[in-house]
Amino acid sequence: MTTAxxxxxxxxxxxxxxxxxxxxxxxxxxxxxxxFRSLRSxxxxxxxxxxxxxGLGALISAVIASxxxxxxxxxxxxxxxxxxxxxxxxxxxxxxxxxxxxxxxGEYATGMIRASLTAxxxxxxxxxxxxxxFAGVVGVVAVxxxxxxxxxxxxxLASHNLxxxxxxxxxxxxxxxxxxxxxxxxxxxxxxxxxxxNTAAGISSLVALFFVIPPVLDLLPKSWSDNIGPxxxxxxxxxxxxxxxxxxxxxxAGFLVLCGWAAAAVVAAAIRxxxxxx
Numbered sequence: 001m002t003t004a005x006x007x008x009x010x011x012x013x014x015x016x017x018x019x020x021x022x023x024x025x026x027x028x029x030x031x032x033x034x035x036f037r038s039l040r041s042x043x044x045x046x047x048x049x050x051x052x053x054x055g056l057g058a059l060i061s062a063v064i065a066s067x068x069x070x071x072x073x074x075x076x077x078x079x080x081x082x083x084x085x086x087x088x089x090x091x092x093x094x095x096x097x098x099x100x101x102x103x104x105x106g107e108y109a110t111g112m113i114r115a116s117l118t119a120x121x122x123x124x125x126x127x128x129x130x131x132x133x134f135a136g137v138v139g140v141v142a143v144x145x146x147x148x149x150x151x152x153x154x155x156x157l158a159s160h161n162l163x164x165x166x167x168x169x170x171x172x173x174x175x176x177x178x179x180x181x182x183x184x185x186x187x188x189x190x191x192x193x194x195x196x197x198n199t200a201a202g203i204s205s206l207v208a209l210f211f212v213i214p215p216v217l218d219l220l221p222k223s224w225s226d227n228i229g230p231x232x233x234x235x236x237x238x239x240x241x242x243x244x245x246x247x248x249x250x251x252x253a254g255f256l257v258l259c260g261w262a263a264a265a266v267v268a269a270a271i272r273x274x275x276x277x278x
Contacts, residue, residue: 023119023120023122023125025125025128025129028120028125028126028128028129029129029132029133031116031119031129032126032129032130032132032133033133035112036103036133036134036137039103039106041099041102041106042099042103045095045096045098045099045102046095046099046137046138046141048092048095049092049095049096049099049141049142049145049182050092050141050144050145052088052091052092052095053086053088053089053092053142053145053146053148053149053182054088054145054148054149054152055088056087056088056091056092057084057085057086057087057088057089057149057150057152057153058085058088058149058152058153058156060084060085060087060088060153061084061085061152061153061154061156061157062156064079064084064157064162065156065157065159065160065162068160068162069160079162080242081153081154081157081162081163081164082150082164082168082170082171082174082175083174083242084153084157085149085150085152085153085154085157086146086149086150086153086174086175086178086241086242088149089146089149089178089181089182089241092145092182093181093182093185093210093237094206094207094210094211096138096142096182096183096185096186096189097185097186097188097189097203097206097210098189098203098206099134099138099186099189100134100185100186100187100188100189100190100191100192100193101189101190101192101193101196101199101202101203101206102193102199103130103134103190103193104130104190104193104194104197104202104269105193105194105196105197105198105199105201105202106199108197108198109198109199123273123274124270124273124274126273127194127266127269127270127273130190131187131190131266134186134187134190135183135186135187138182138183138186139179139180139183142178142179142180142182142183143176143179145179146175146176146178146179146182147175150166150171150175151166173241173251174241174242177240177241177251177255178241178242180240180241180255181237181240181241181258184233184237184258184259184261184262185210185233185237187262187265187266188206188209188233188261188262188265189202189206190269191262191265191266191268191269192205192206192209192265192269193269194268194269194270194272194273195265195268195269195272197272209232209233209234210233210234211234213232214229214232214234214235217229217232226248229248230248230249230257231249231257233257233258233261235248235249235254236249236253236254236255236257236258236261237254237258238254239251239253239254240254240255240258241254
């Protein structure tokens with residue numbers, strides 16, 4: 001009788017293994033997608049980014065069109081119809097970057113990250129899944145918003161025959177480049193959230209990097225601004241998708257610099273995730 005009881009207890013204490021429950025990258029992606037779309041802040045922030053991209057682009061295009069006759073010769077010489085219609089990207093990048101920060105720092109604030117890392121003890125698959133879901137969703141939204149912004153802006157500029165078609169020189173590259181820029185800004189924001197693990201610190205770092213340091217650098221000696229300024233992510237992004245007159249970097253160089261910033265931020269987030277407990 002004792003032997004029988006022991007055998008029963010031994011069998012009942014063994015946790016059965018289910019091959020169908022194995023942790024895979026695709027399942028981690030599905031989990032992150034569920035979390036991504038279930039957050040109300042995600043939809044609100046994405047909507048704000050679309051409104052800013054399209055709305056500000058339309059507003060700036062309408063203002064320029066209405067004041068074109070009184071514009072100075074230098075303003076007319078520097079005018080670019082594509083860049084004008086996409087100027088909302090310069091502000092909507094903040095919304096996208098903040099969303100990236102929130103998607104990671106929010107889990108640390110609520111403690112949900114512990115459950116995620118318990119289910120996926122290797123940790124890095126969680127980061128890759130977050131980045132993949134974010135880049136996919138934001139990429140689709142960004143492409144749609146930049147195309148809408150372009151066509152709305154050109155329709156407003158058409159009143160003074162200032163508009164261009166999507167098939168004109170560099171137009172398609174600039175529209176798609178603006179969308180890619182928003183995705184890369186969001187990835188940098190997400191990485192900052194992973195490094196800082198605090199929402200306020202992550203957003204502050206993002207704002208400083210994209211909105212505070214560039215104008216402050218312009219106040220320093222010209223040698224500093226000329227040698228350092230072009231390699232800041234915001235200026236590299238302008239050279240990539242906007243390529244303004246007098247840009248220090250080519251469009252390709254700006255893209256590579258921006259990708260370098262994103263890669264460095266992601267590597268830093270991955271190292272911190274591997275080395276420090278949640």
